[in-house]
Amino acid sequence: MNLNVLFFAAARDAVGTDTVTVDVPDGSTVGELQQLMIQRTPQLERWSQALLWAVNNRYAGCNQVLHASDVIACFPPVSGG
Amino acid sequence: MIELTTEPIDYNQLTESVRDHAAGAVTLFLGTVREFTRGVQTSWLQYEAYPDMARASMAELEAEAFQKFTVTKIAISHRTGAMALGEISVAIAVSSPHRDQAFEAGRWLIDTLKERVPIWKKEHFADGREEWQHPGMTPQTNTKGAKS
Numbered sequence: 001m002n003l004n005v006l007f008f009a010a011a012r013d014a015v016g017t018d019t020v021t022v023d024v025p026d027g028s029t030v031g032e033l034q035q036l037m038i039q040r041t042p043q044l045e046r047w048s049q050a051l052l053w054a055v056n057n058r059y060a061g062c063n064q065v066l067h068a069s070d071v072i073a074c075f076p077p078v079s080g081g
Numbered sequence: 082m083i084e085l086t087t088e089p090i091d092y093n094q095l096t097e098s099v100r101d102h103a104a105g106a107v108t109l110f111l112g113t114v115r116e117f118t119r120g121v122q123t124s125w126l127q128y129e130a131y132p133d134m135a136r137a138s139m140a141e142l143e144a145e146a147f148q149k150f151t152v153t154k155i156a157i158s159h160r161t162g163a164m165a166l167g168e169i170s171v172a173i174a175v176s177s178p179h180r181d182q183a184f185e186a187g188r189w190l191i192d193t194l195k196e197r198v199p200i201w202k203k204e205h206f207a208d209g210r211e212e213w214q215h216p217g218m219t220p221q222t223n224t225k226g227a228k229s
Contacts, residue, residue, distance in 0.1 A: 008131050009201035010213040050215065054199070057134040073131055073199075079214040080128065080135075080159060080200025081112050081171050081191060 001026055001068040003033065008075040011051065014043040024066070030055070031062030037074065050077050083139045084158040085132055092158075092172045099154035104176035108183040110191050112171040114164050122207035128161040128170055131199040135159070138198045142190055150186035152177040157190065159200060170202075 002023050007015045015037075022040070024033060030053045038044045044051070053060045054073040066072065082098055096109050114126050143155050153176040160170050173190050177183040205211045 006131070008199065009129055009203075010215065013213075052199075054131070054134055057137040059197075071133075073134065075131065075199060076201070076213070077215045078195070078197065078199050079202050079216055080130070080198050081195035 001028075003028075003066060003068065003070070003072055005033070005037070006071070006073040008073065010076045011044065011047060011074050014047065015041050016043075028066050029062060030060050030064045030066065033066060033072070034062070034074075047076055051075070052077065082154075082156040083136060083143060084156075085130055085135055085139070086158060086160050087162045088160070090158045090160050090169045090172045092169060092174075095156045095158055095172050096174045098156045099174045099176040101153045101176050103178060104153040104183075105178050106180035106183040107174065107176045108180075108187045110171075110173040110187050111169050112191070114166050114168050114170060116166050118204075123166065123204055124207045125166065125205045126164050126170070127203040127205065128159075128164065129201050129203070130159070130161045134199045139194065142193055142197070145193075146175075146186050146190055149189065150177070151179075151182045152186045155186070155190070157194070159194075159198070161200065 002021055005020050007018055012018050038048055052075055055064060055070050092111060099107055116123055139157050146155055156174045158172045164170055173187055175183045175187045202214045203211055204214060
C-alpha cells in the first residue's frame with residue numbers, strides 16, 4: 001500500500017521535502033515505517049531516537065498498524081509555547 | 082476557545098472572552114520572545130505548526146483542563162510565523178470561581194502545551210546562526226526554547 005508521510009520542522013529539513021509517498025507491505029507498523037524512512041533518508045538517523053509519529057492527528061507508538069487512508073506525520077520533539 | 086493564527090494575538094480580546102459572571106478570577110499567561118537565552122542573543126524566532134494536529138491537540142488540552150480543574154472558561158491562542166523580540170507567541174486565559182484553580186489550570190495548560198502540541202520554534206541568533214529548538218536533543222544550546 002502507498003502511504004503519504006508529512007514531515008515537519010527539522011525532520012522536513014532532513015528529508016528535504018514536506019511530503020513523501022512510500023510503498024510498504026499491508027499491515028506495516030509505525031516502527032517499520034520509521035526503519036524504512038531512515039534507510040531511505042540517512043539524514044534522519046540523527047533524529048531516530050527522538051522522532052515522533054502521529055496517525056490521524058494523534059501520537060502513535062511503534063506498534064501501531066498503518067492503513068492506506070491514515071494521515072501520517074513525522075516530526076522531532078515539539079518546542080512551541 | 083482554541084486558535085492557531087499567523088496574526089498578532091489580541092490578548093485583550095482573548096481575556097474578555099473568558100470573563101463570566103460565574104467567575105471570581107481571571108488569569109492570563111503570555112509567552113513572549115526573549116532576547117537572551119544563557120547569554121546567547123536571539124534576533125527573531127520562527128514558529129511552525131502542524132496545523133490540523135495542533136488544533137486537535139489544543140482542543141484536547143482544553144477538554145482535559147475542564148475535567149481536571151474547576152474552571153469557567155478557557156481561551157488558548159498560539160501564533161505561528163516570524164516573531165520579533167517581545168512579540169507574543171502564545172496566550173492562555175482562564176477564568177474560574179476562585180483564583181487557585183485559574184492559576185493552576187493556566188500553569189498546567191502552558192506546561193502541557195509545550196510538551197504535547199506539535200509546534201516548533203527556530204531560533205535566529207544575532208550572530209546569523211539559525212537552529213531548530215528541540216528539547217533534549219543537543220544539550221549545549223537546545224535544552225530550552227527562547228522563552229519562559
